[in-house]
Amino acid sequence: MTMAEAVPAALGPGVDRVDGRPKVLGAAHYPSDVTLPGMAHAALVRSTIAAGSIVRLDTARAADMLGVLTVITHENAGRLQKGKRNLFFPPPAAPLQDARISYHGQYVAVIVAETRQQAAAAARLIEVTYDRDEPVLTLDDAAASSQSNPYFIDMKRGDAKAAMATAEVTVEGTFTTSPETHNPLGPFTTVAQWHGDTLTVYDSTQNPFHVRAVLAASFGLAEDDVRVLSPYVGGGFGAGLRSWPHTILAALAARVVARPVQLSLTRPEMFTGVGHRPSTMQRLTIAATRDGKLVAIDHEGTSTASMGHEAPTRKPPTRKAPLQSLLKAPDEQPYPITAGTAAAYACPNVAARDKRVRLNIAPIAHMRAPGEAEGNFAIESLLDELSYELGMDPIDLRLRNYAEVQPQTGLPWSSKALRECYTVGAERFGWAQRDPTVGAMRDGRWLVGYGMAGVTFNHYQAKCHARATVHRDGTAHVCSGATDIGTGTYTVMTQLAAEVLGLPVDRVEFELGDTRLPQAPQAGGSGLTTALGSAVHNTCVALVQRVLTLVSDDADSPLRGCTIEDVVAHQGRLQHADDESRGETYSEILGRHGLSELTVDGDSAPSRAEAGVIVGSLVVSRLGRFGRKLVGASHATVPAGGFGARFVEVRVDPELGVLRIARIVSVNDAGRVVNEKLARSQIIGGTVGGIGMAIFEETVRDPDSGRVANATLSDYLIPVNADVPDIDVVFVGGPDPANPIGVKGVGEIGLVGVAAAIANGVYHATGRRIRSLPITIDKLL
Amino acid sequence: MRDSGKRAEGGRSSTVSLTVNGSGHDLTLDNRTTLLDALREHLALTGSKKGCDQGACGACTVLVDGRRVVSCLMLAAQCDGREVTTIEGLSPDGVLHPVQEAFVRHDGLQCGYCTPGQVMSAVALLAEGRAGSDQEIREFMSGNVCRCGAYPNIVAAIREVAACDAAV
Numbered sequence: 001m002t003m004a005e006a007v008p009a010a011l012g013p014g015v016d017r018v019d020g021r022p023k024v025l026g027a028a029h030y031p032s033d034v035t036l037p038g039m040a041h042a043a044l045v046r047s048t049i050a051a052g053s054i055v056r057l058d059t060a061r062a063a064d065m066l067g068v069l070t071v072i073t074h075e076n077a078g079r080l081q082k083g084k085r086n087l088f089f090p091p092p093a094a095p096l097q098d099a100r101i102s103y104h105g106q107y108v109a110v111i112v113a114e115t116r117q118q119a120a121a122a123a124r125l126i127e128v129t130y131d132r133d134e135p136v137l138t139l140d141d142a143a144a145s146s147q148s149n150p151y152f153i154d155m156k157r158g159d160a161k162a163a164m165a166t167a168e169v170t171v172e173g174t175f176t177t178s179p180e181t182h183n184p185l186g187p188f189t190t191v192a193q194w195h196g197d198t199l200t201v202y203d204s205t206q207n208p209f210h211v212r213a214v215l216a217a218s219f220g221l222a223e224d225d226v227r228v229l230s231p232y233v234g235g236g237f238g239a240g241l242r243s244w245p246h247t248i249l250a251a252l253a254a255r256v257v258a259r260p261v262q263l264s265l266t267r268p269e270m271f272t273g274v275g276h277r278p279s280t281m282q283r284l285t286i287a288a289t290r291d292g293k294l295v296a297i298d299h300e301g302t303s304t305a306s307m308g309h310e311a312p313t314r315k316p317p318t319r320k321a322p323l324q325s326l327l328k329a330p331d332e333q334p335y336p337i338t339a340g341t342a343a344a345y346a347c348p349n350v351a352a353r354d355k356r357v358r359l360n361i362a363p364i365a366h367m368r369a370p371g372e373a374e375g376n377f378a379i380e381s382l383l384d385e386l387s388y389e390l391g392m393d394p395i396d397l398r399l400r401n402y403a404e405v406q407p408q409t410g411l412p413w414s415s416k417a418l419r420e421c422y423t424v425g426a427e428r429f430g431w432a433q434r435d436p437t438v439g440a441m442r443d444g445r446w447l448v449g450y451g452m453a454g455v456t457f458n459h460y461q462a463k464c465h466a467r468a469t470v471h472r473d474g475t476a477h478v479c480s481g482a483t484d485i486g487t488g489t490y491t492v493m494t495q496l497a498a499e500v501l502g503l504p505v506d507r508v509e510f511e512l513g514d515t516r517l518p519q520a521p522q523a524g525g526s527g528l529t530t531a532l533g534s535a536v537h538n539t540c541v542a543l544v545q546r547v548l549t550l551v552s553d554d555a556d557s558p559l560r561g562c563t564i565e566d567v568v569a570h571q572g573r574l575q576h577a578d579d580e581s582r583g584e585t586y587s588e589i590l591g592r593h594g595l596s597e598l599t600v601d602g603d604s605a606p607s608r609a610e611a612g613v614i615v616g617s618l619v620v621s622r623l624g625r626f627g628r629k630l631v632g633a634s635h636a637t638v639p640a641g642g643f644g645a646r647f648v649e650v651r652v653d654p655e656l657g658v659l660r661i662a663r664i665v666s667v668n669d670a671g672r673v674v675n676e677k678l679a680r681s682q683i684i685g686g687t688v689g690g691i692g693m694a695i696f697e698e699t700v701r702d703p704d705s706g707r708v709a710n711a712t713l714s715d716y717l718i719p720v721n722a723d724v725p726d727i728d729v730v731f732v733g734g735p736d737p738a739n740p741i742g743v744k745g746v747g748e749i750g751l752v753g754v755a756a757a758i759a760n761g762v763y764h765a766t767g768r769r770i771r772s773l774p775i776t777i778d779k780l781l
Numbered sequence: 782m783r784d785s786g787k788r789a790e791g792g793r794s795s796t797v798s799l800t801v802n803g804s805g806h807d808l809t810l811d812n813r814t815t816l817l818d819a820l821r822e823h824l825a826l827t828g829s830k831k832g833c834d835q836g837a838c839g840a841c842t843v844l845v846d847g848r849r850v851v852s853c854l855m856l857a858a859q860c861d862g863r864e865v866t867t868i869e870g871l872s873p874d875g876v877l878h879p880v881q882e883a884f885v886r887h888d889g890l891q892c893g894y895c896t897p898g899q900v901m902s903a904v905a906l907l908a909e910g911r912a913g914s915d916q917e918i919r920e921f922m923s924g925n926v927c928r929c930g931a932y933p934n935i936v937a938a939i940r941e942v943a944a945c946d947a948a949v
């Protein structure tokens with residue numbers, strides 16, 4: 001069965017978002033839109049210190065308010081278990097279990113009342129007295145404990161130090177990025193309802209099965225007794241990958257009042273309750289020959305993380321700490337910044353290592369291209385510096401060091417069209433018109449700068465299950481318990497199923513967002529389309545196979561004895577590939593066999609190479625050339641993530657420091673693009689996020705109290721419509737053979753490289769090299 | 782009454798008459814109830830979204846007497862006797878309004894959470910004649926935050942409807 005011939009109409013640029021209609025009608029129900037009979041409302045009280053403990057909680061006035069049903073604090077919450085150990089998505093510390101405080105904004109009480117207004121008003125009447133410790137709040141605080149190699153993935157090849165010592169040209173810099181807050185527009189909300197000992201929650205999440213596991217552990221339930229529903233989520237950007245204390249508290253509140261409870265975070269609570277992109281600091285040195293050949297990269301990245309509830313205050317670093325936190329009870333998400341460094345360029349000597357500093361801040365969370373965006377900012381900025389140092393065009397410098405094979409393992413990429421990203425992008429942008437002299441290009445009062453950056457993104461795929469049913473009326477239903485956070489999953493999966501089954505898109509319904517459906521991984525790591533798309537594809541192929549099995553010895557069927565290679569699926573019909581007159585419809589087959597429907601379950605799994613590459617890269621780190629031989633013997637190719645190039649025109653008013661982004665060209669190798677309209681939206685969205693990171697976004701913490709000082713959408717700046725210029729999105733490359741549908745993820749890559757391209761444009765315009773994000777007016781005056 | 786004797790500090794109620802999407806409603810509401818909460822929680826019109834509850838995101842945009850307002854910054858009591866149009870009132874018979882249709886066609890949405898507010902703003906902006914150029918659309922749509930970053934497609938959708946309107 002050849003897919004390309006099957007149903008071209010199911011694919012391509014023309015298909016509108018299938019969930020577009022309910023969304024423009026206001027008829028898509030997000031968790032905050034869920035109302036259940038008898039539903040009460042919960043409100044939270046948060047700590048106003050960053051470290052210390054609660055001495056006294058006075059809840060009497062609140063409890064006495066009209067409509068208040070209960071007030072829950074650590075004194076009456078009862079015992080909750082911590083969720084099971086999870087390396088990528090560590091569960092939160094069980095909330096309200098003791099008096100310790102480890103960050104400003106930690107929940108200290110939940111009020112449940114008849115109405116939202118009553119709960120919110122009562123929350124303001126809770127009085128808390130604290131015993132305050134001195135919090136550790138900044139990276140450079142001497143009391144901050146720093147862990148080396150906290151994720152055990154530090155990498156090296158060759159001998160960077162030795163190569164640096166004799167290099168002809170060396171550039172170095174320290175780069176910093178500010179904490180950012182995801183701020184999905186839909187405030188995270190949980191609606192919880194108990195039926196006896198089973199729990200149903202509607203939750204804003206990108207990871208429903210993880211939420212299910214954490215809730216089951218918290219309340220000592222079997223996972224099957226917890227159902228998580230999330231058919232619509234108002235954005236995530238990574239904030240919904242972990243599970244959060246408010247979800248547990250909503251379920252606890254519902255159990256205490258024996259009624260359904262809705263708990264919707266306020267916007268200020270969204271700044272401490274659902275993670276943030278941590279601040280980072282990077283030291284980077286790049287050495288090259290005079291003619292632009294890289295000889296060594298030394299990259300050290302440090303990111304911040306919360307203190308964790310187990311040891312909420314100052315603690316001396318111990319050598320065992322990282323191992324313990326990784327193996328025993330990880331309470332923070334890994335946040336490597338340099339993990340992609342070794343794979344980006346063909347450079348013989350690389351040392352890449354990470355550090356982590358624990359502070360009295362709210363827990364972190366992966367945010368769109370976590371670590372990749374920050375690491376890329378440093379590398380692509382410093383390469384730009386090197387290009388000026390060498391007097392070489394920045395694109396030429398990158399092409400000179402193009403990684404034809406995956407440089408850490410020496411194995412071929414499964415596919416790579418980065419070269420086309422550079423050339424197509426340069427052409428569309430008009431890079432040739434760039435006068436390389438700094439400050440030479442002007443438009444009236446504006447200084448004009450052209451900047452570019454390259455992107456090598458990592459590959460990720462997890463195991464995934466799906467179910468497909470074809471009905472006698474010739475429609476199909478396909479499902480999996482994934483989420484669509486705006487990424488287009490509903491649509492793309494509908495298309496992929498329609499493609500295999502040979503049905504028009506409007507005859508296929510794809511269902512998601514329910515843990516009663518087959519298990520799917522998180523919408524994260526740019527890996528859901530690969531994982532779920534492959535599962536949907538495999539499952540639908542299995543369904544066609546099942547239909548063929550049904551007629552394998554059916555004398556009335558023109559498909560009798562056919563194998564899947566013999567047929568194509570077209571317009572609800574299976575037919576011989578070489579004689580379309582010999583075939584029949586699903587309806588005919590099911591009807592003749594007295595079946596109302598036919599269902600199969602299927603799945604997809606990452607190839608062995610997936611795990612092999614990570615392990616292989618580390619083996620090479622430890623065993624050098626011998627390791628490379630070992631890895632080479634066991635794998636054919638390295639599954640490639642996306643590649644990209646960014647071209648940006650910036651304008652700077654030299655007197656006012658005003659920075660404007662005039663236009664952006666974003667070229668990406670995303671493998672096979674299933675739906676260009678929606679993939680383009682993903683890249684645009686990522687690009688807008690990149691603009692935010694580059695010039696606006698910064699979560700400001702009060703240096704004394706640790707309070708987030710700009711926790712509103714008027715104070716925390718997010719790009720608005722007038723900040724965003726035309727964005728020219730181009731896709732290059734073709735299907736990637738590492739998965740059956742040929743795709744690479746597009747959820748995050750659009751963001752990566754934008755900050756560096758803007759910073760490089762700013763340098764080109766002004767001669768100022770800004771190594772700290774965001775690039776605000778004060779830095780340009 | 783288990784609540785008898787409890788304090789109702791600040792929680793007094795009033796009766797408010799609203800015309801919403803053409804039909805009249807008399808509601809008895811806690812005085813602290815915003816127009817947004819009245820629509821969402823008392824009239825089950827959850828199309829208008831709450832993104833910030835602080836007037837900073839535009840997700841709750843509705844029309845009051847034909848003018849766009851952020852309904853989270855208005856108390857329901859302020860709207861007594863006034864006419865409110867929400868996203869649900871834009872296509873009462875299920876046929877998409879041209880702006881809604883253009884949003885779908887141009888993919889001017891992703892998660893969809895800002896979308897009802899964007900659509901209501903766009904409808905008002907077109908009625909106000911403020912969609913004369915991309916620049917103008919961008920400026921006058923800047924009160925509606927889209928965290929998914931669908932802006933260029935939102936501009937394209939409004940541009941197209943404006944061009945059709947101009948052609949009529």
Ligand code: FES
Nearest residue numbers: 832834838839853
């Ligand atoms: S919810 Fe009203 S402006 Fe944000």
Ligand code: FES
Nearest residue numbers: 891893927928929
């Ligand atoms: S579509 Fe998600 S906020 Fe606009």
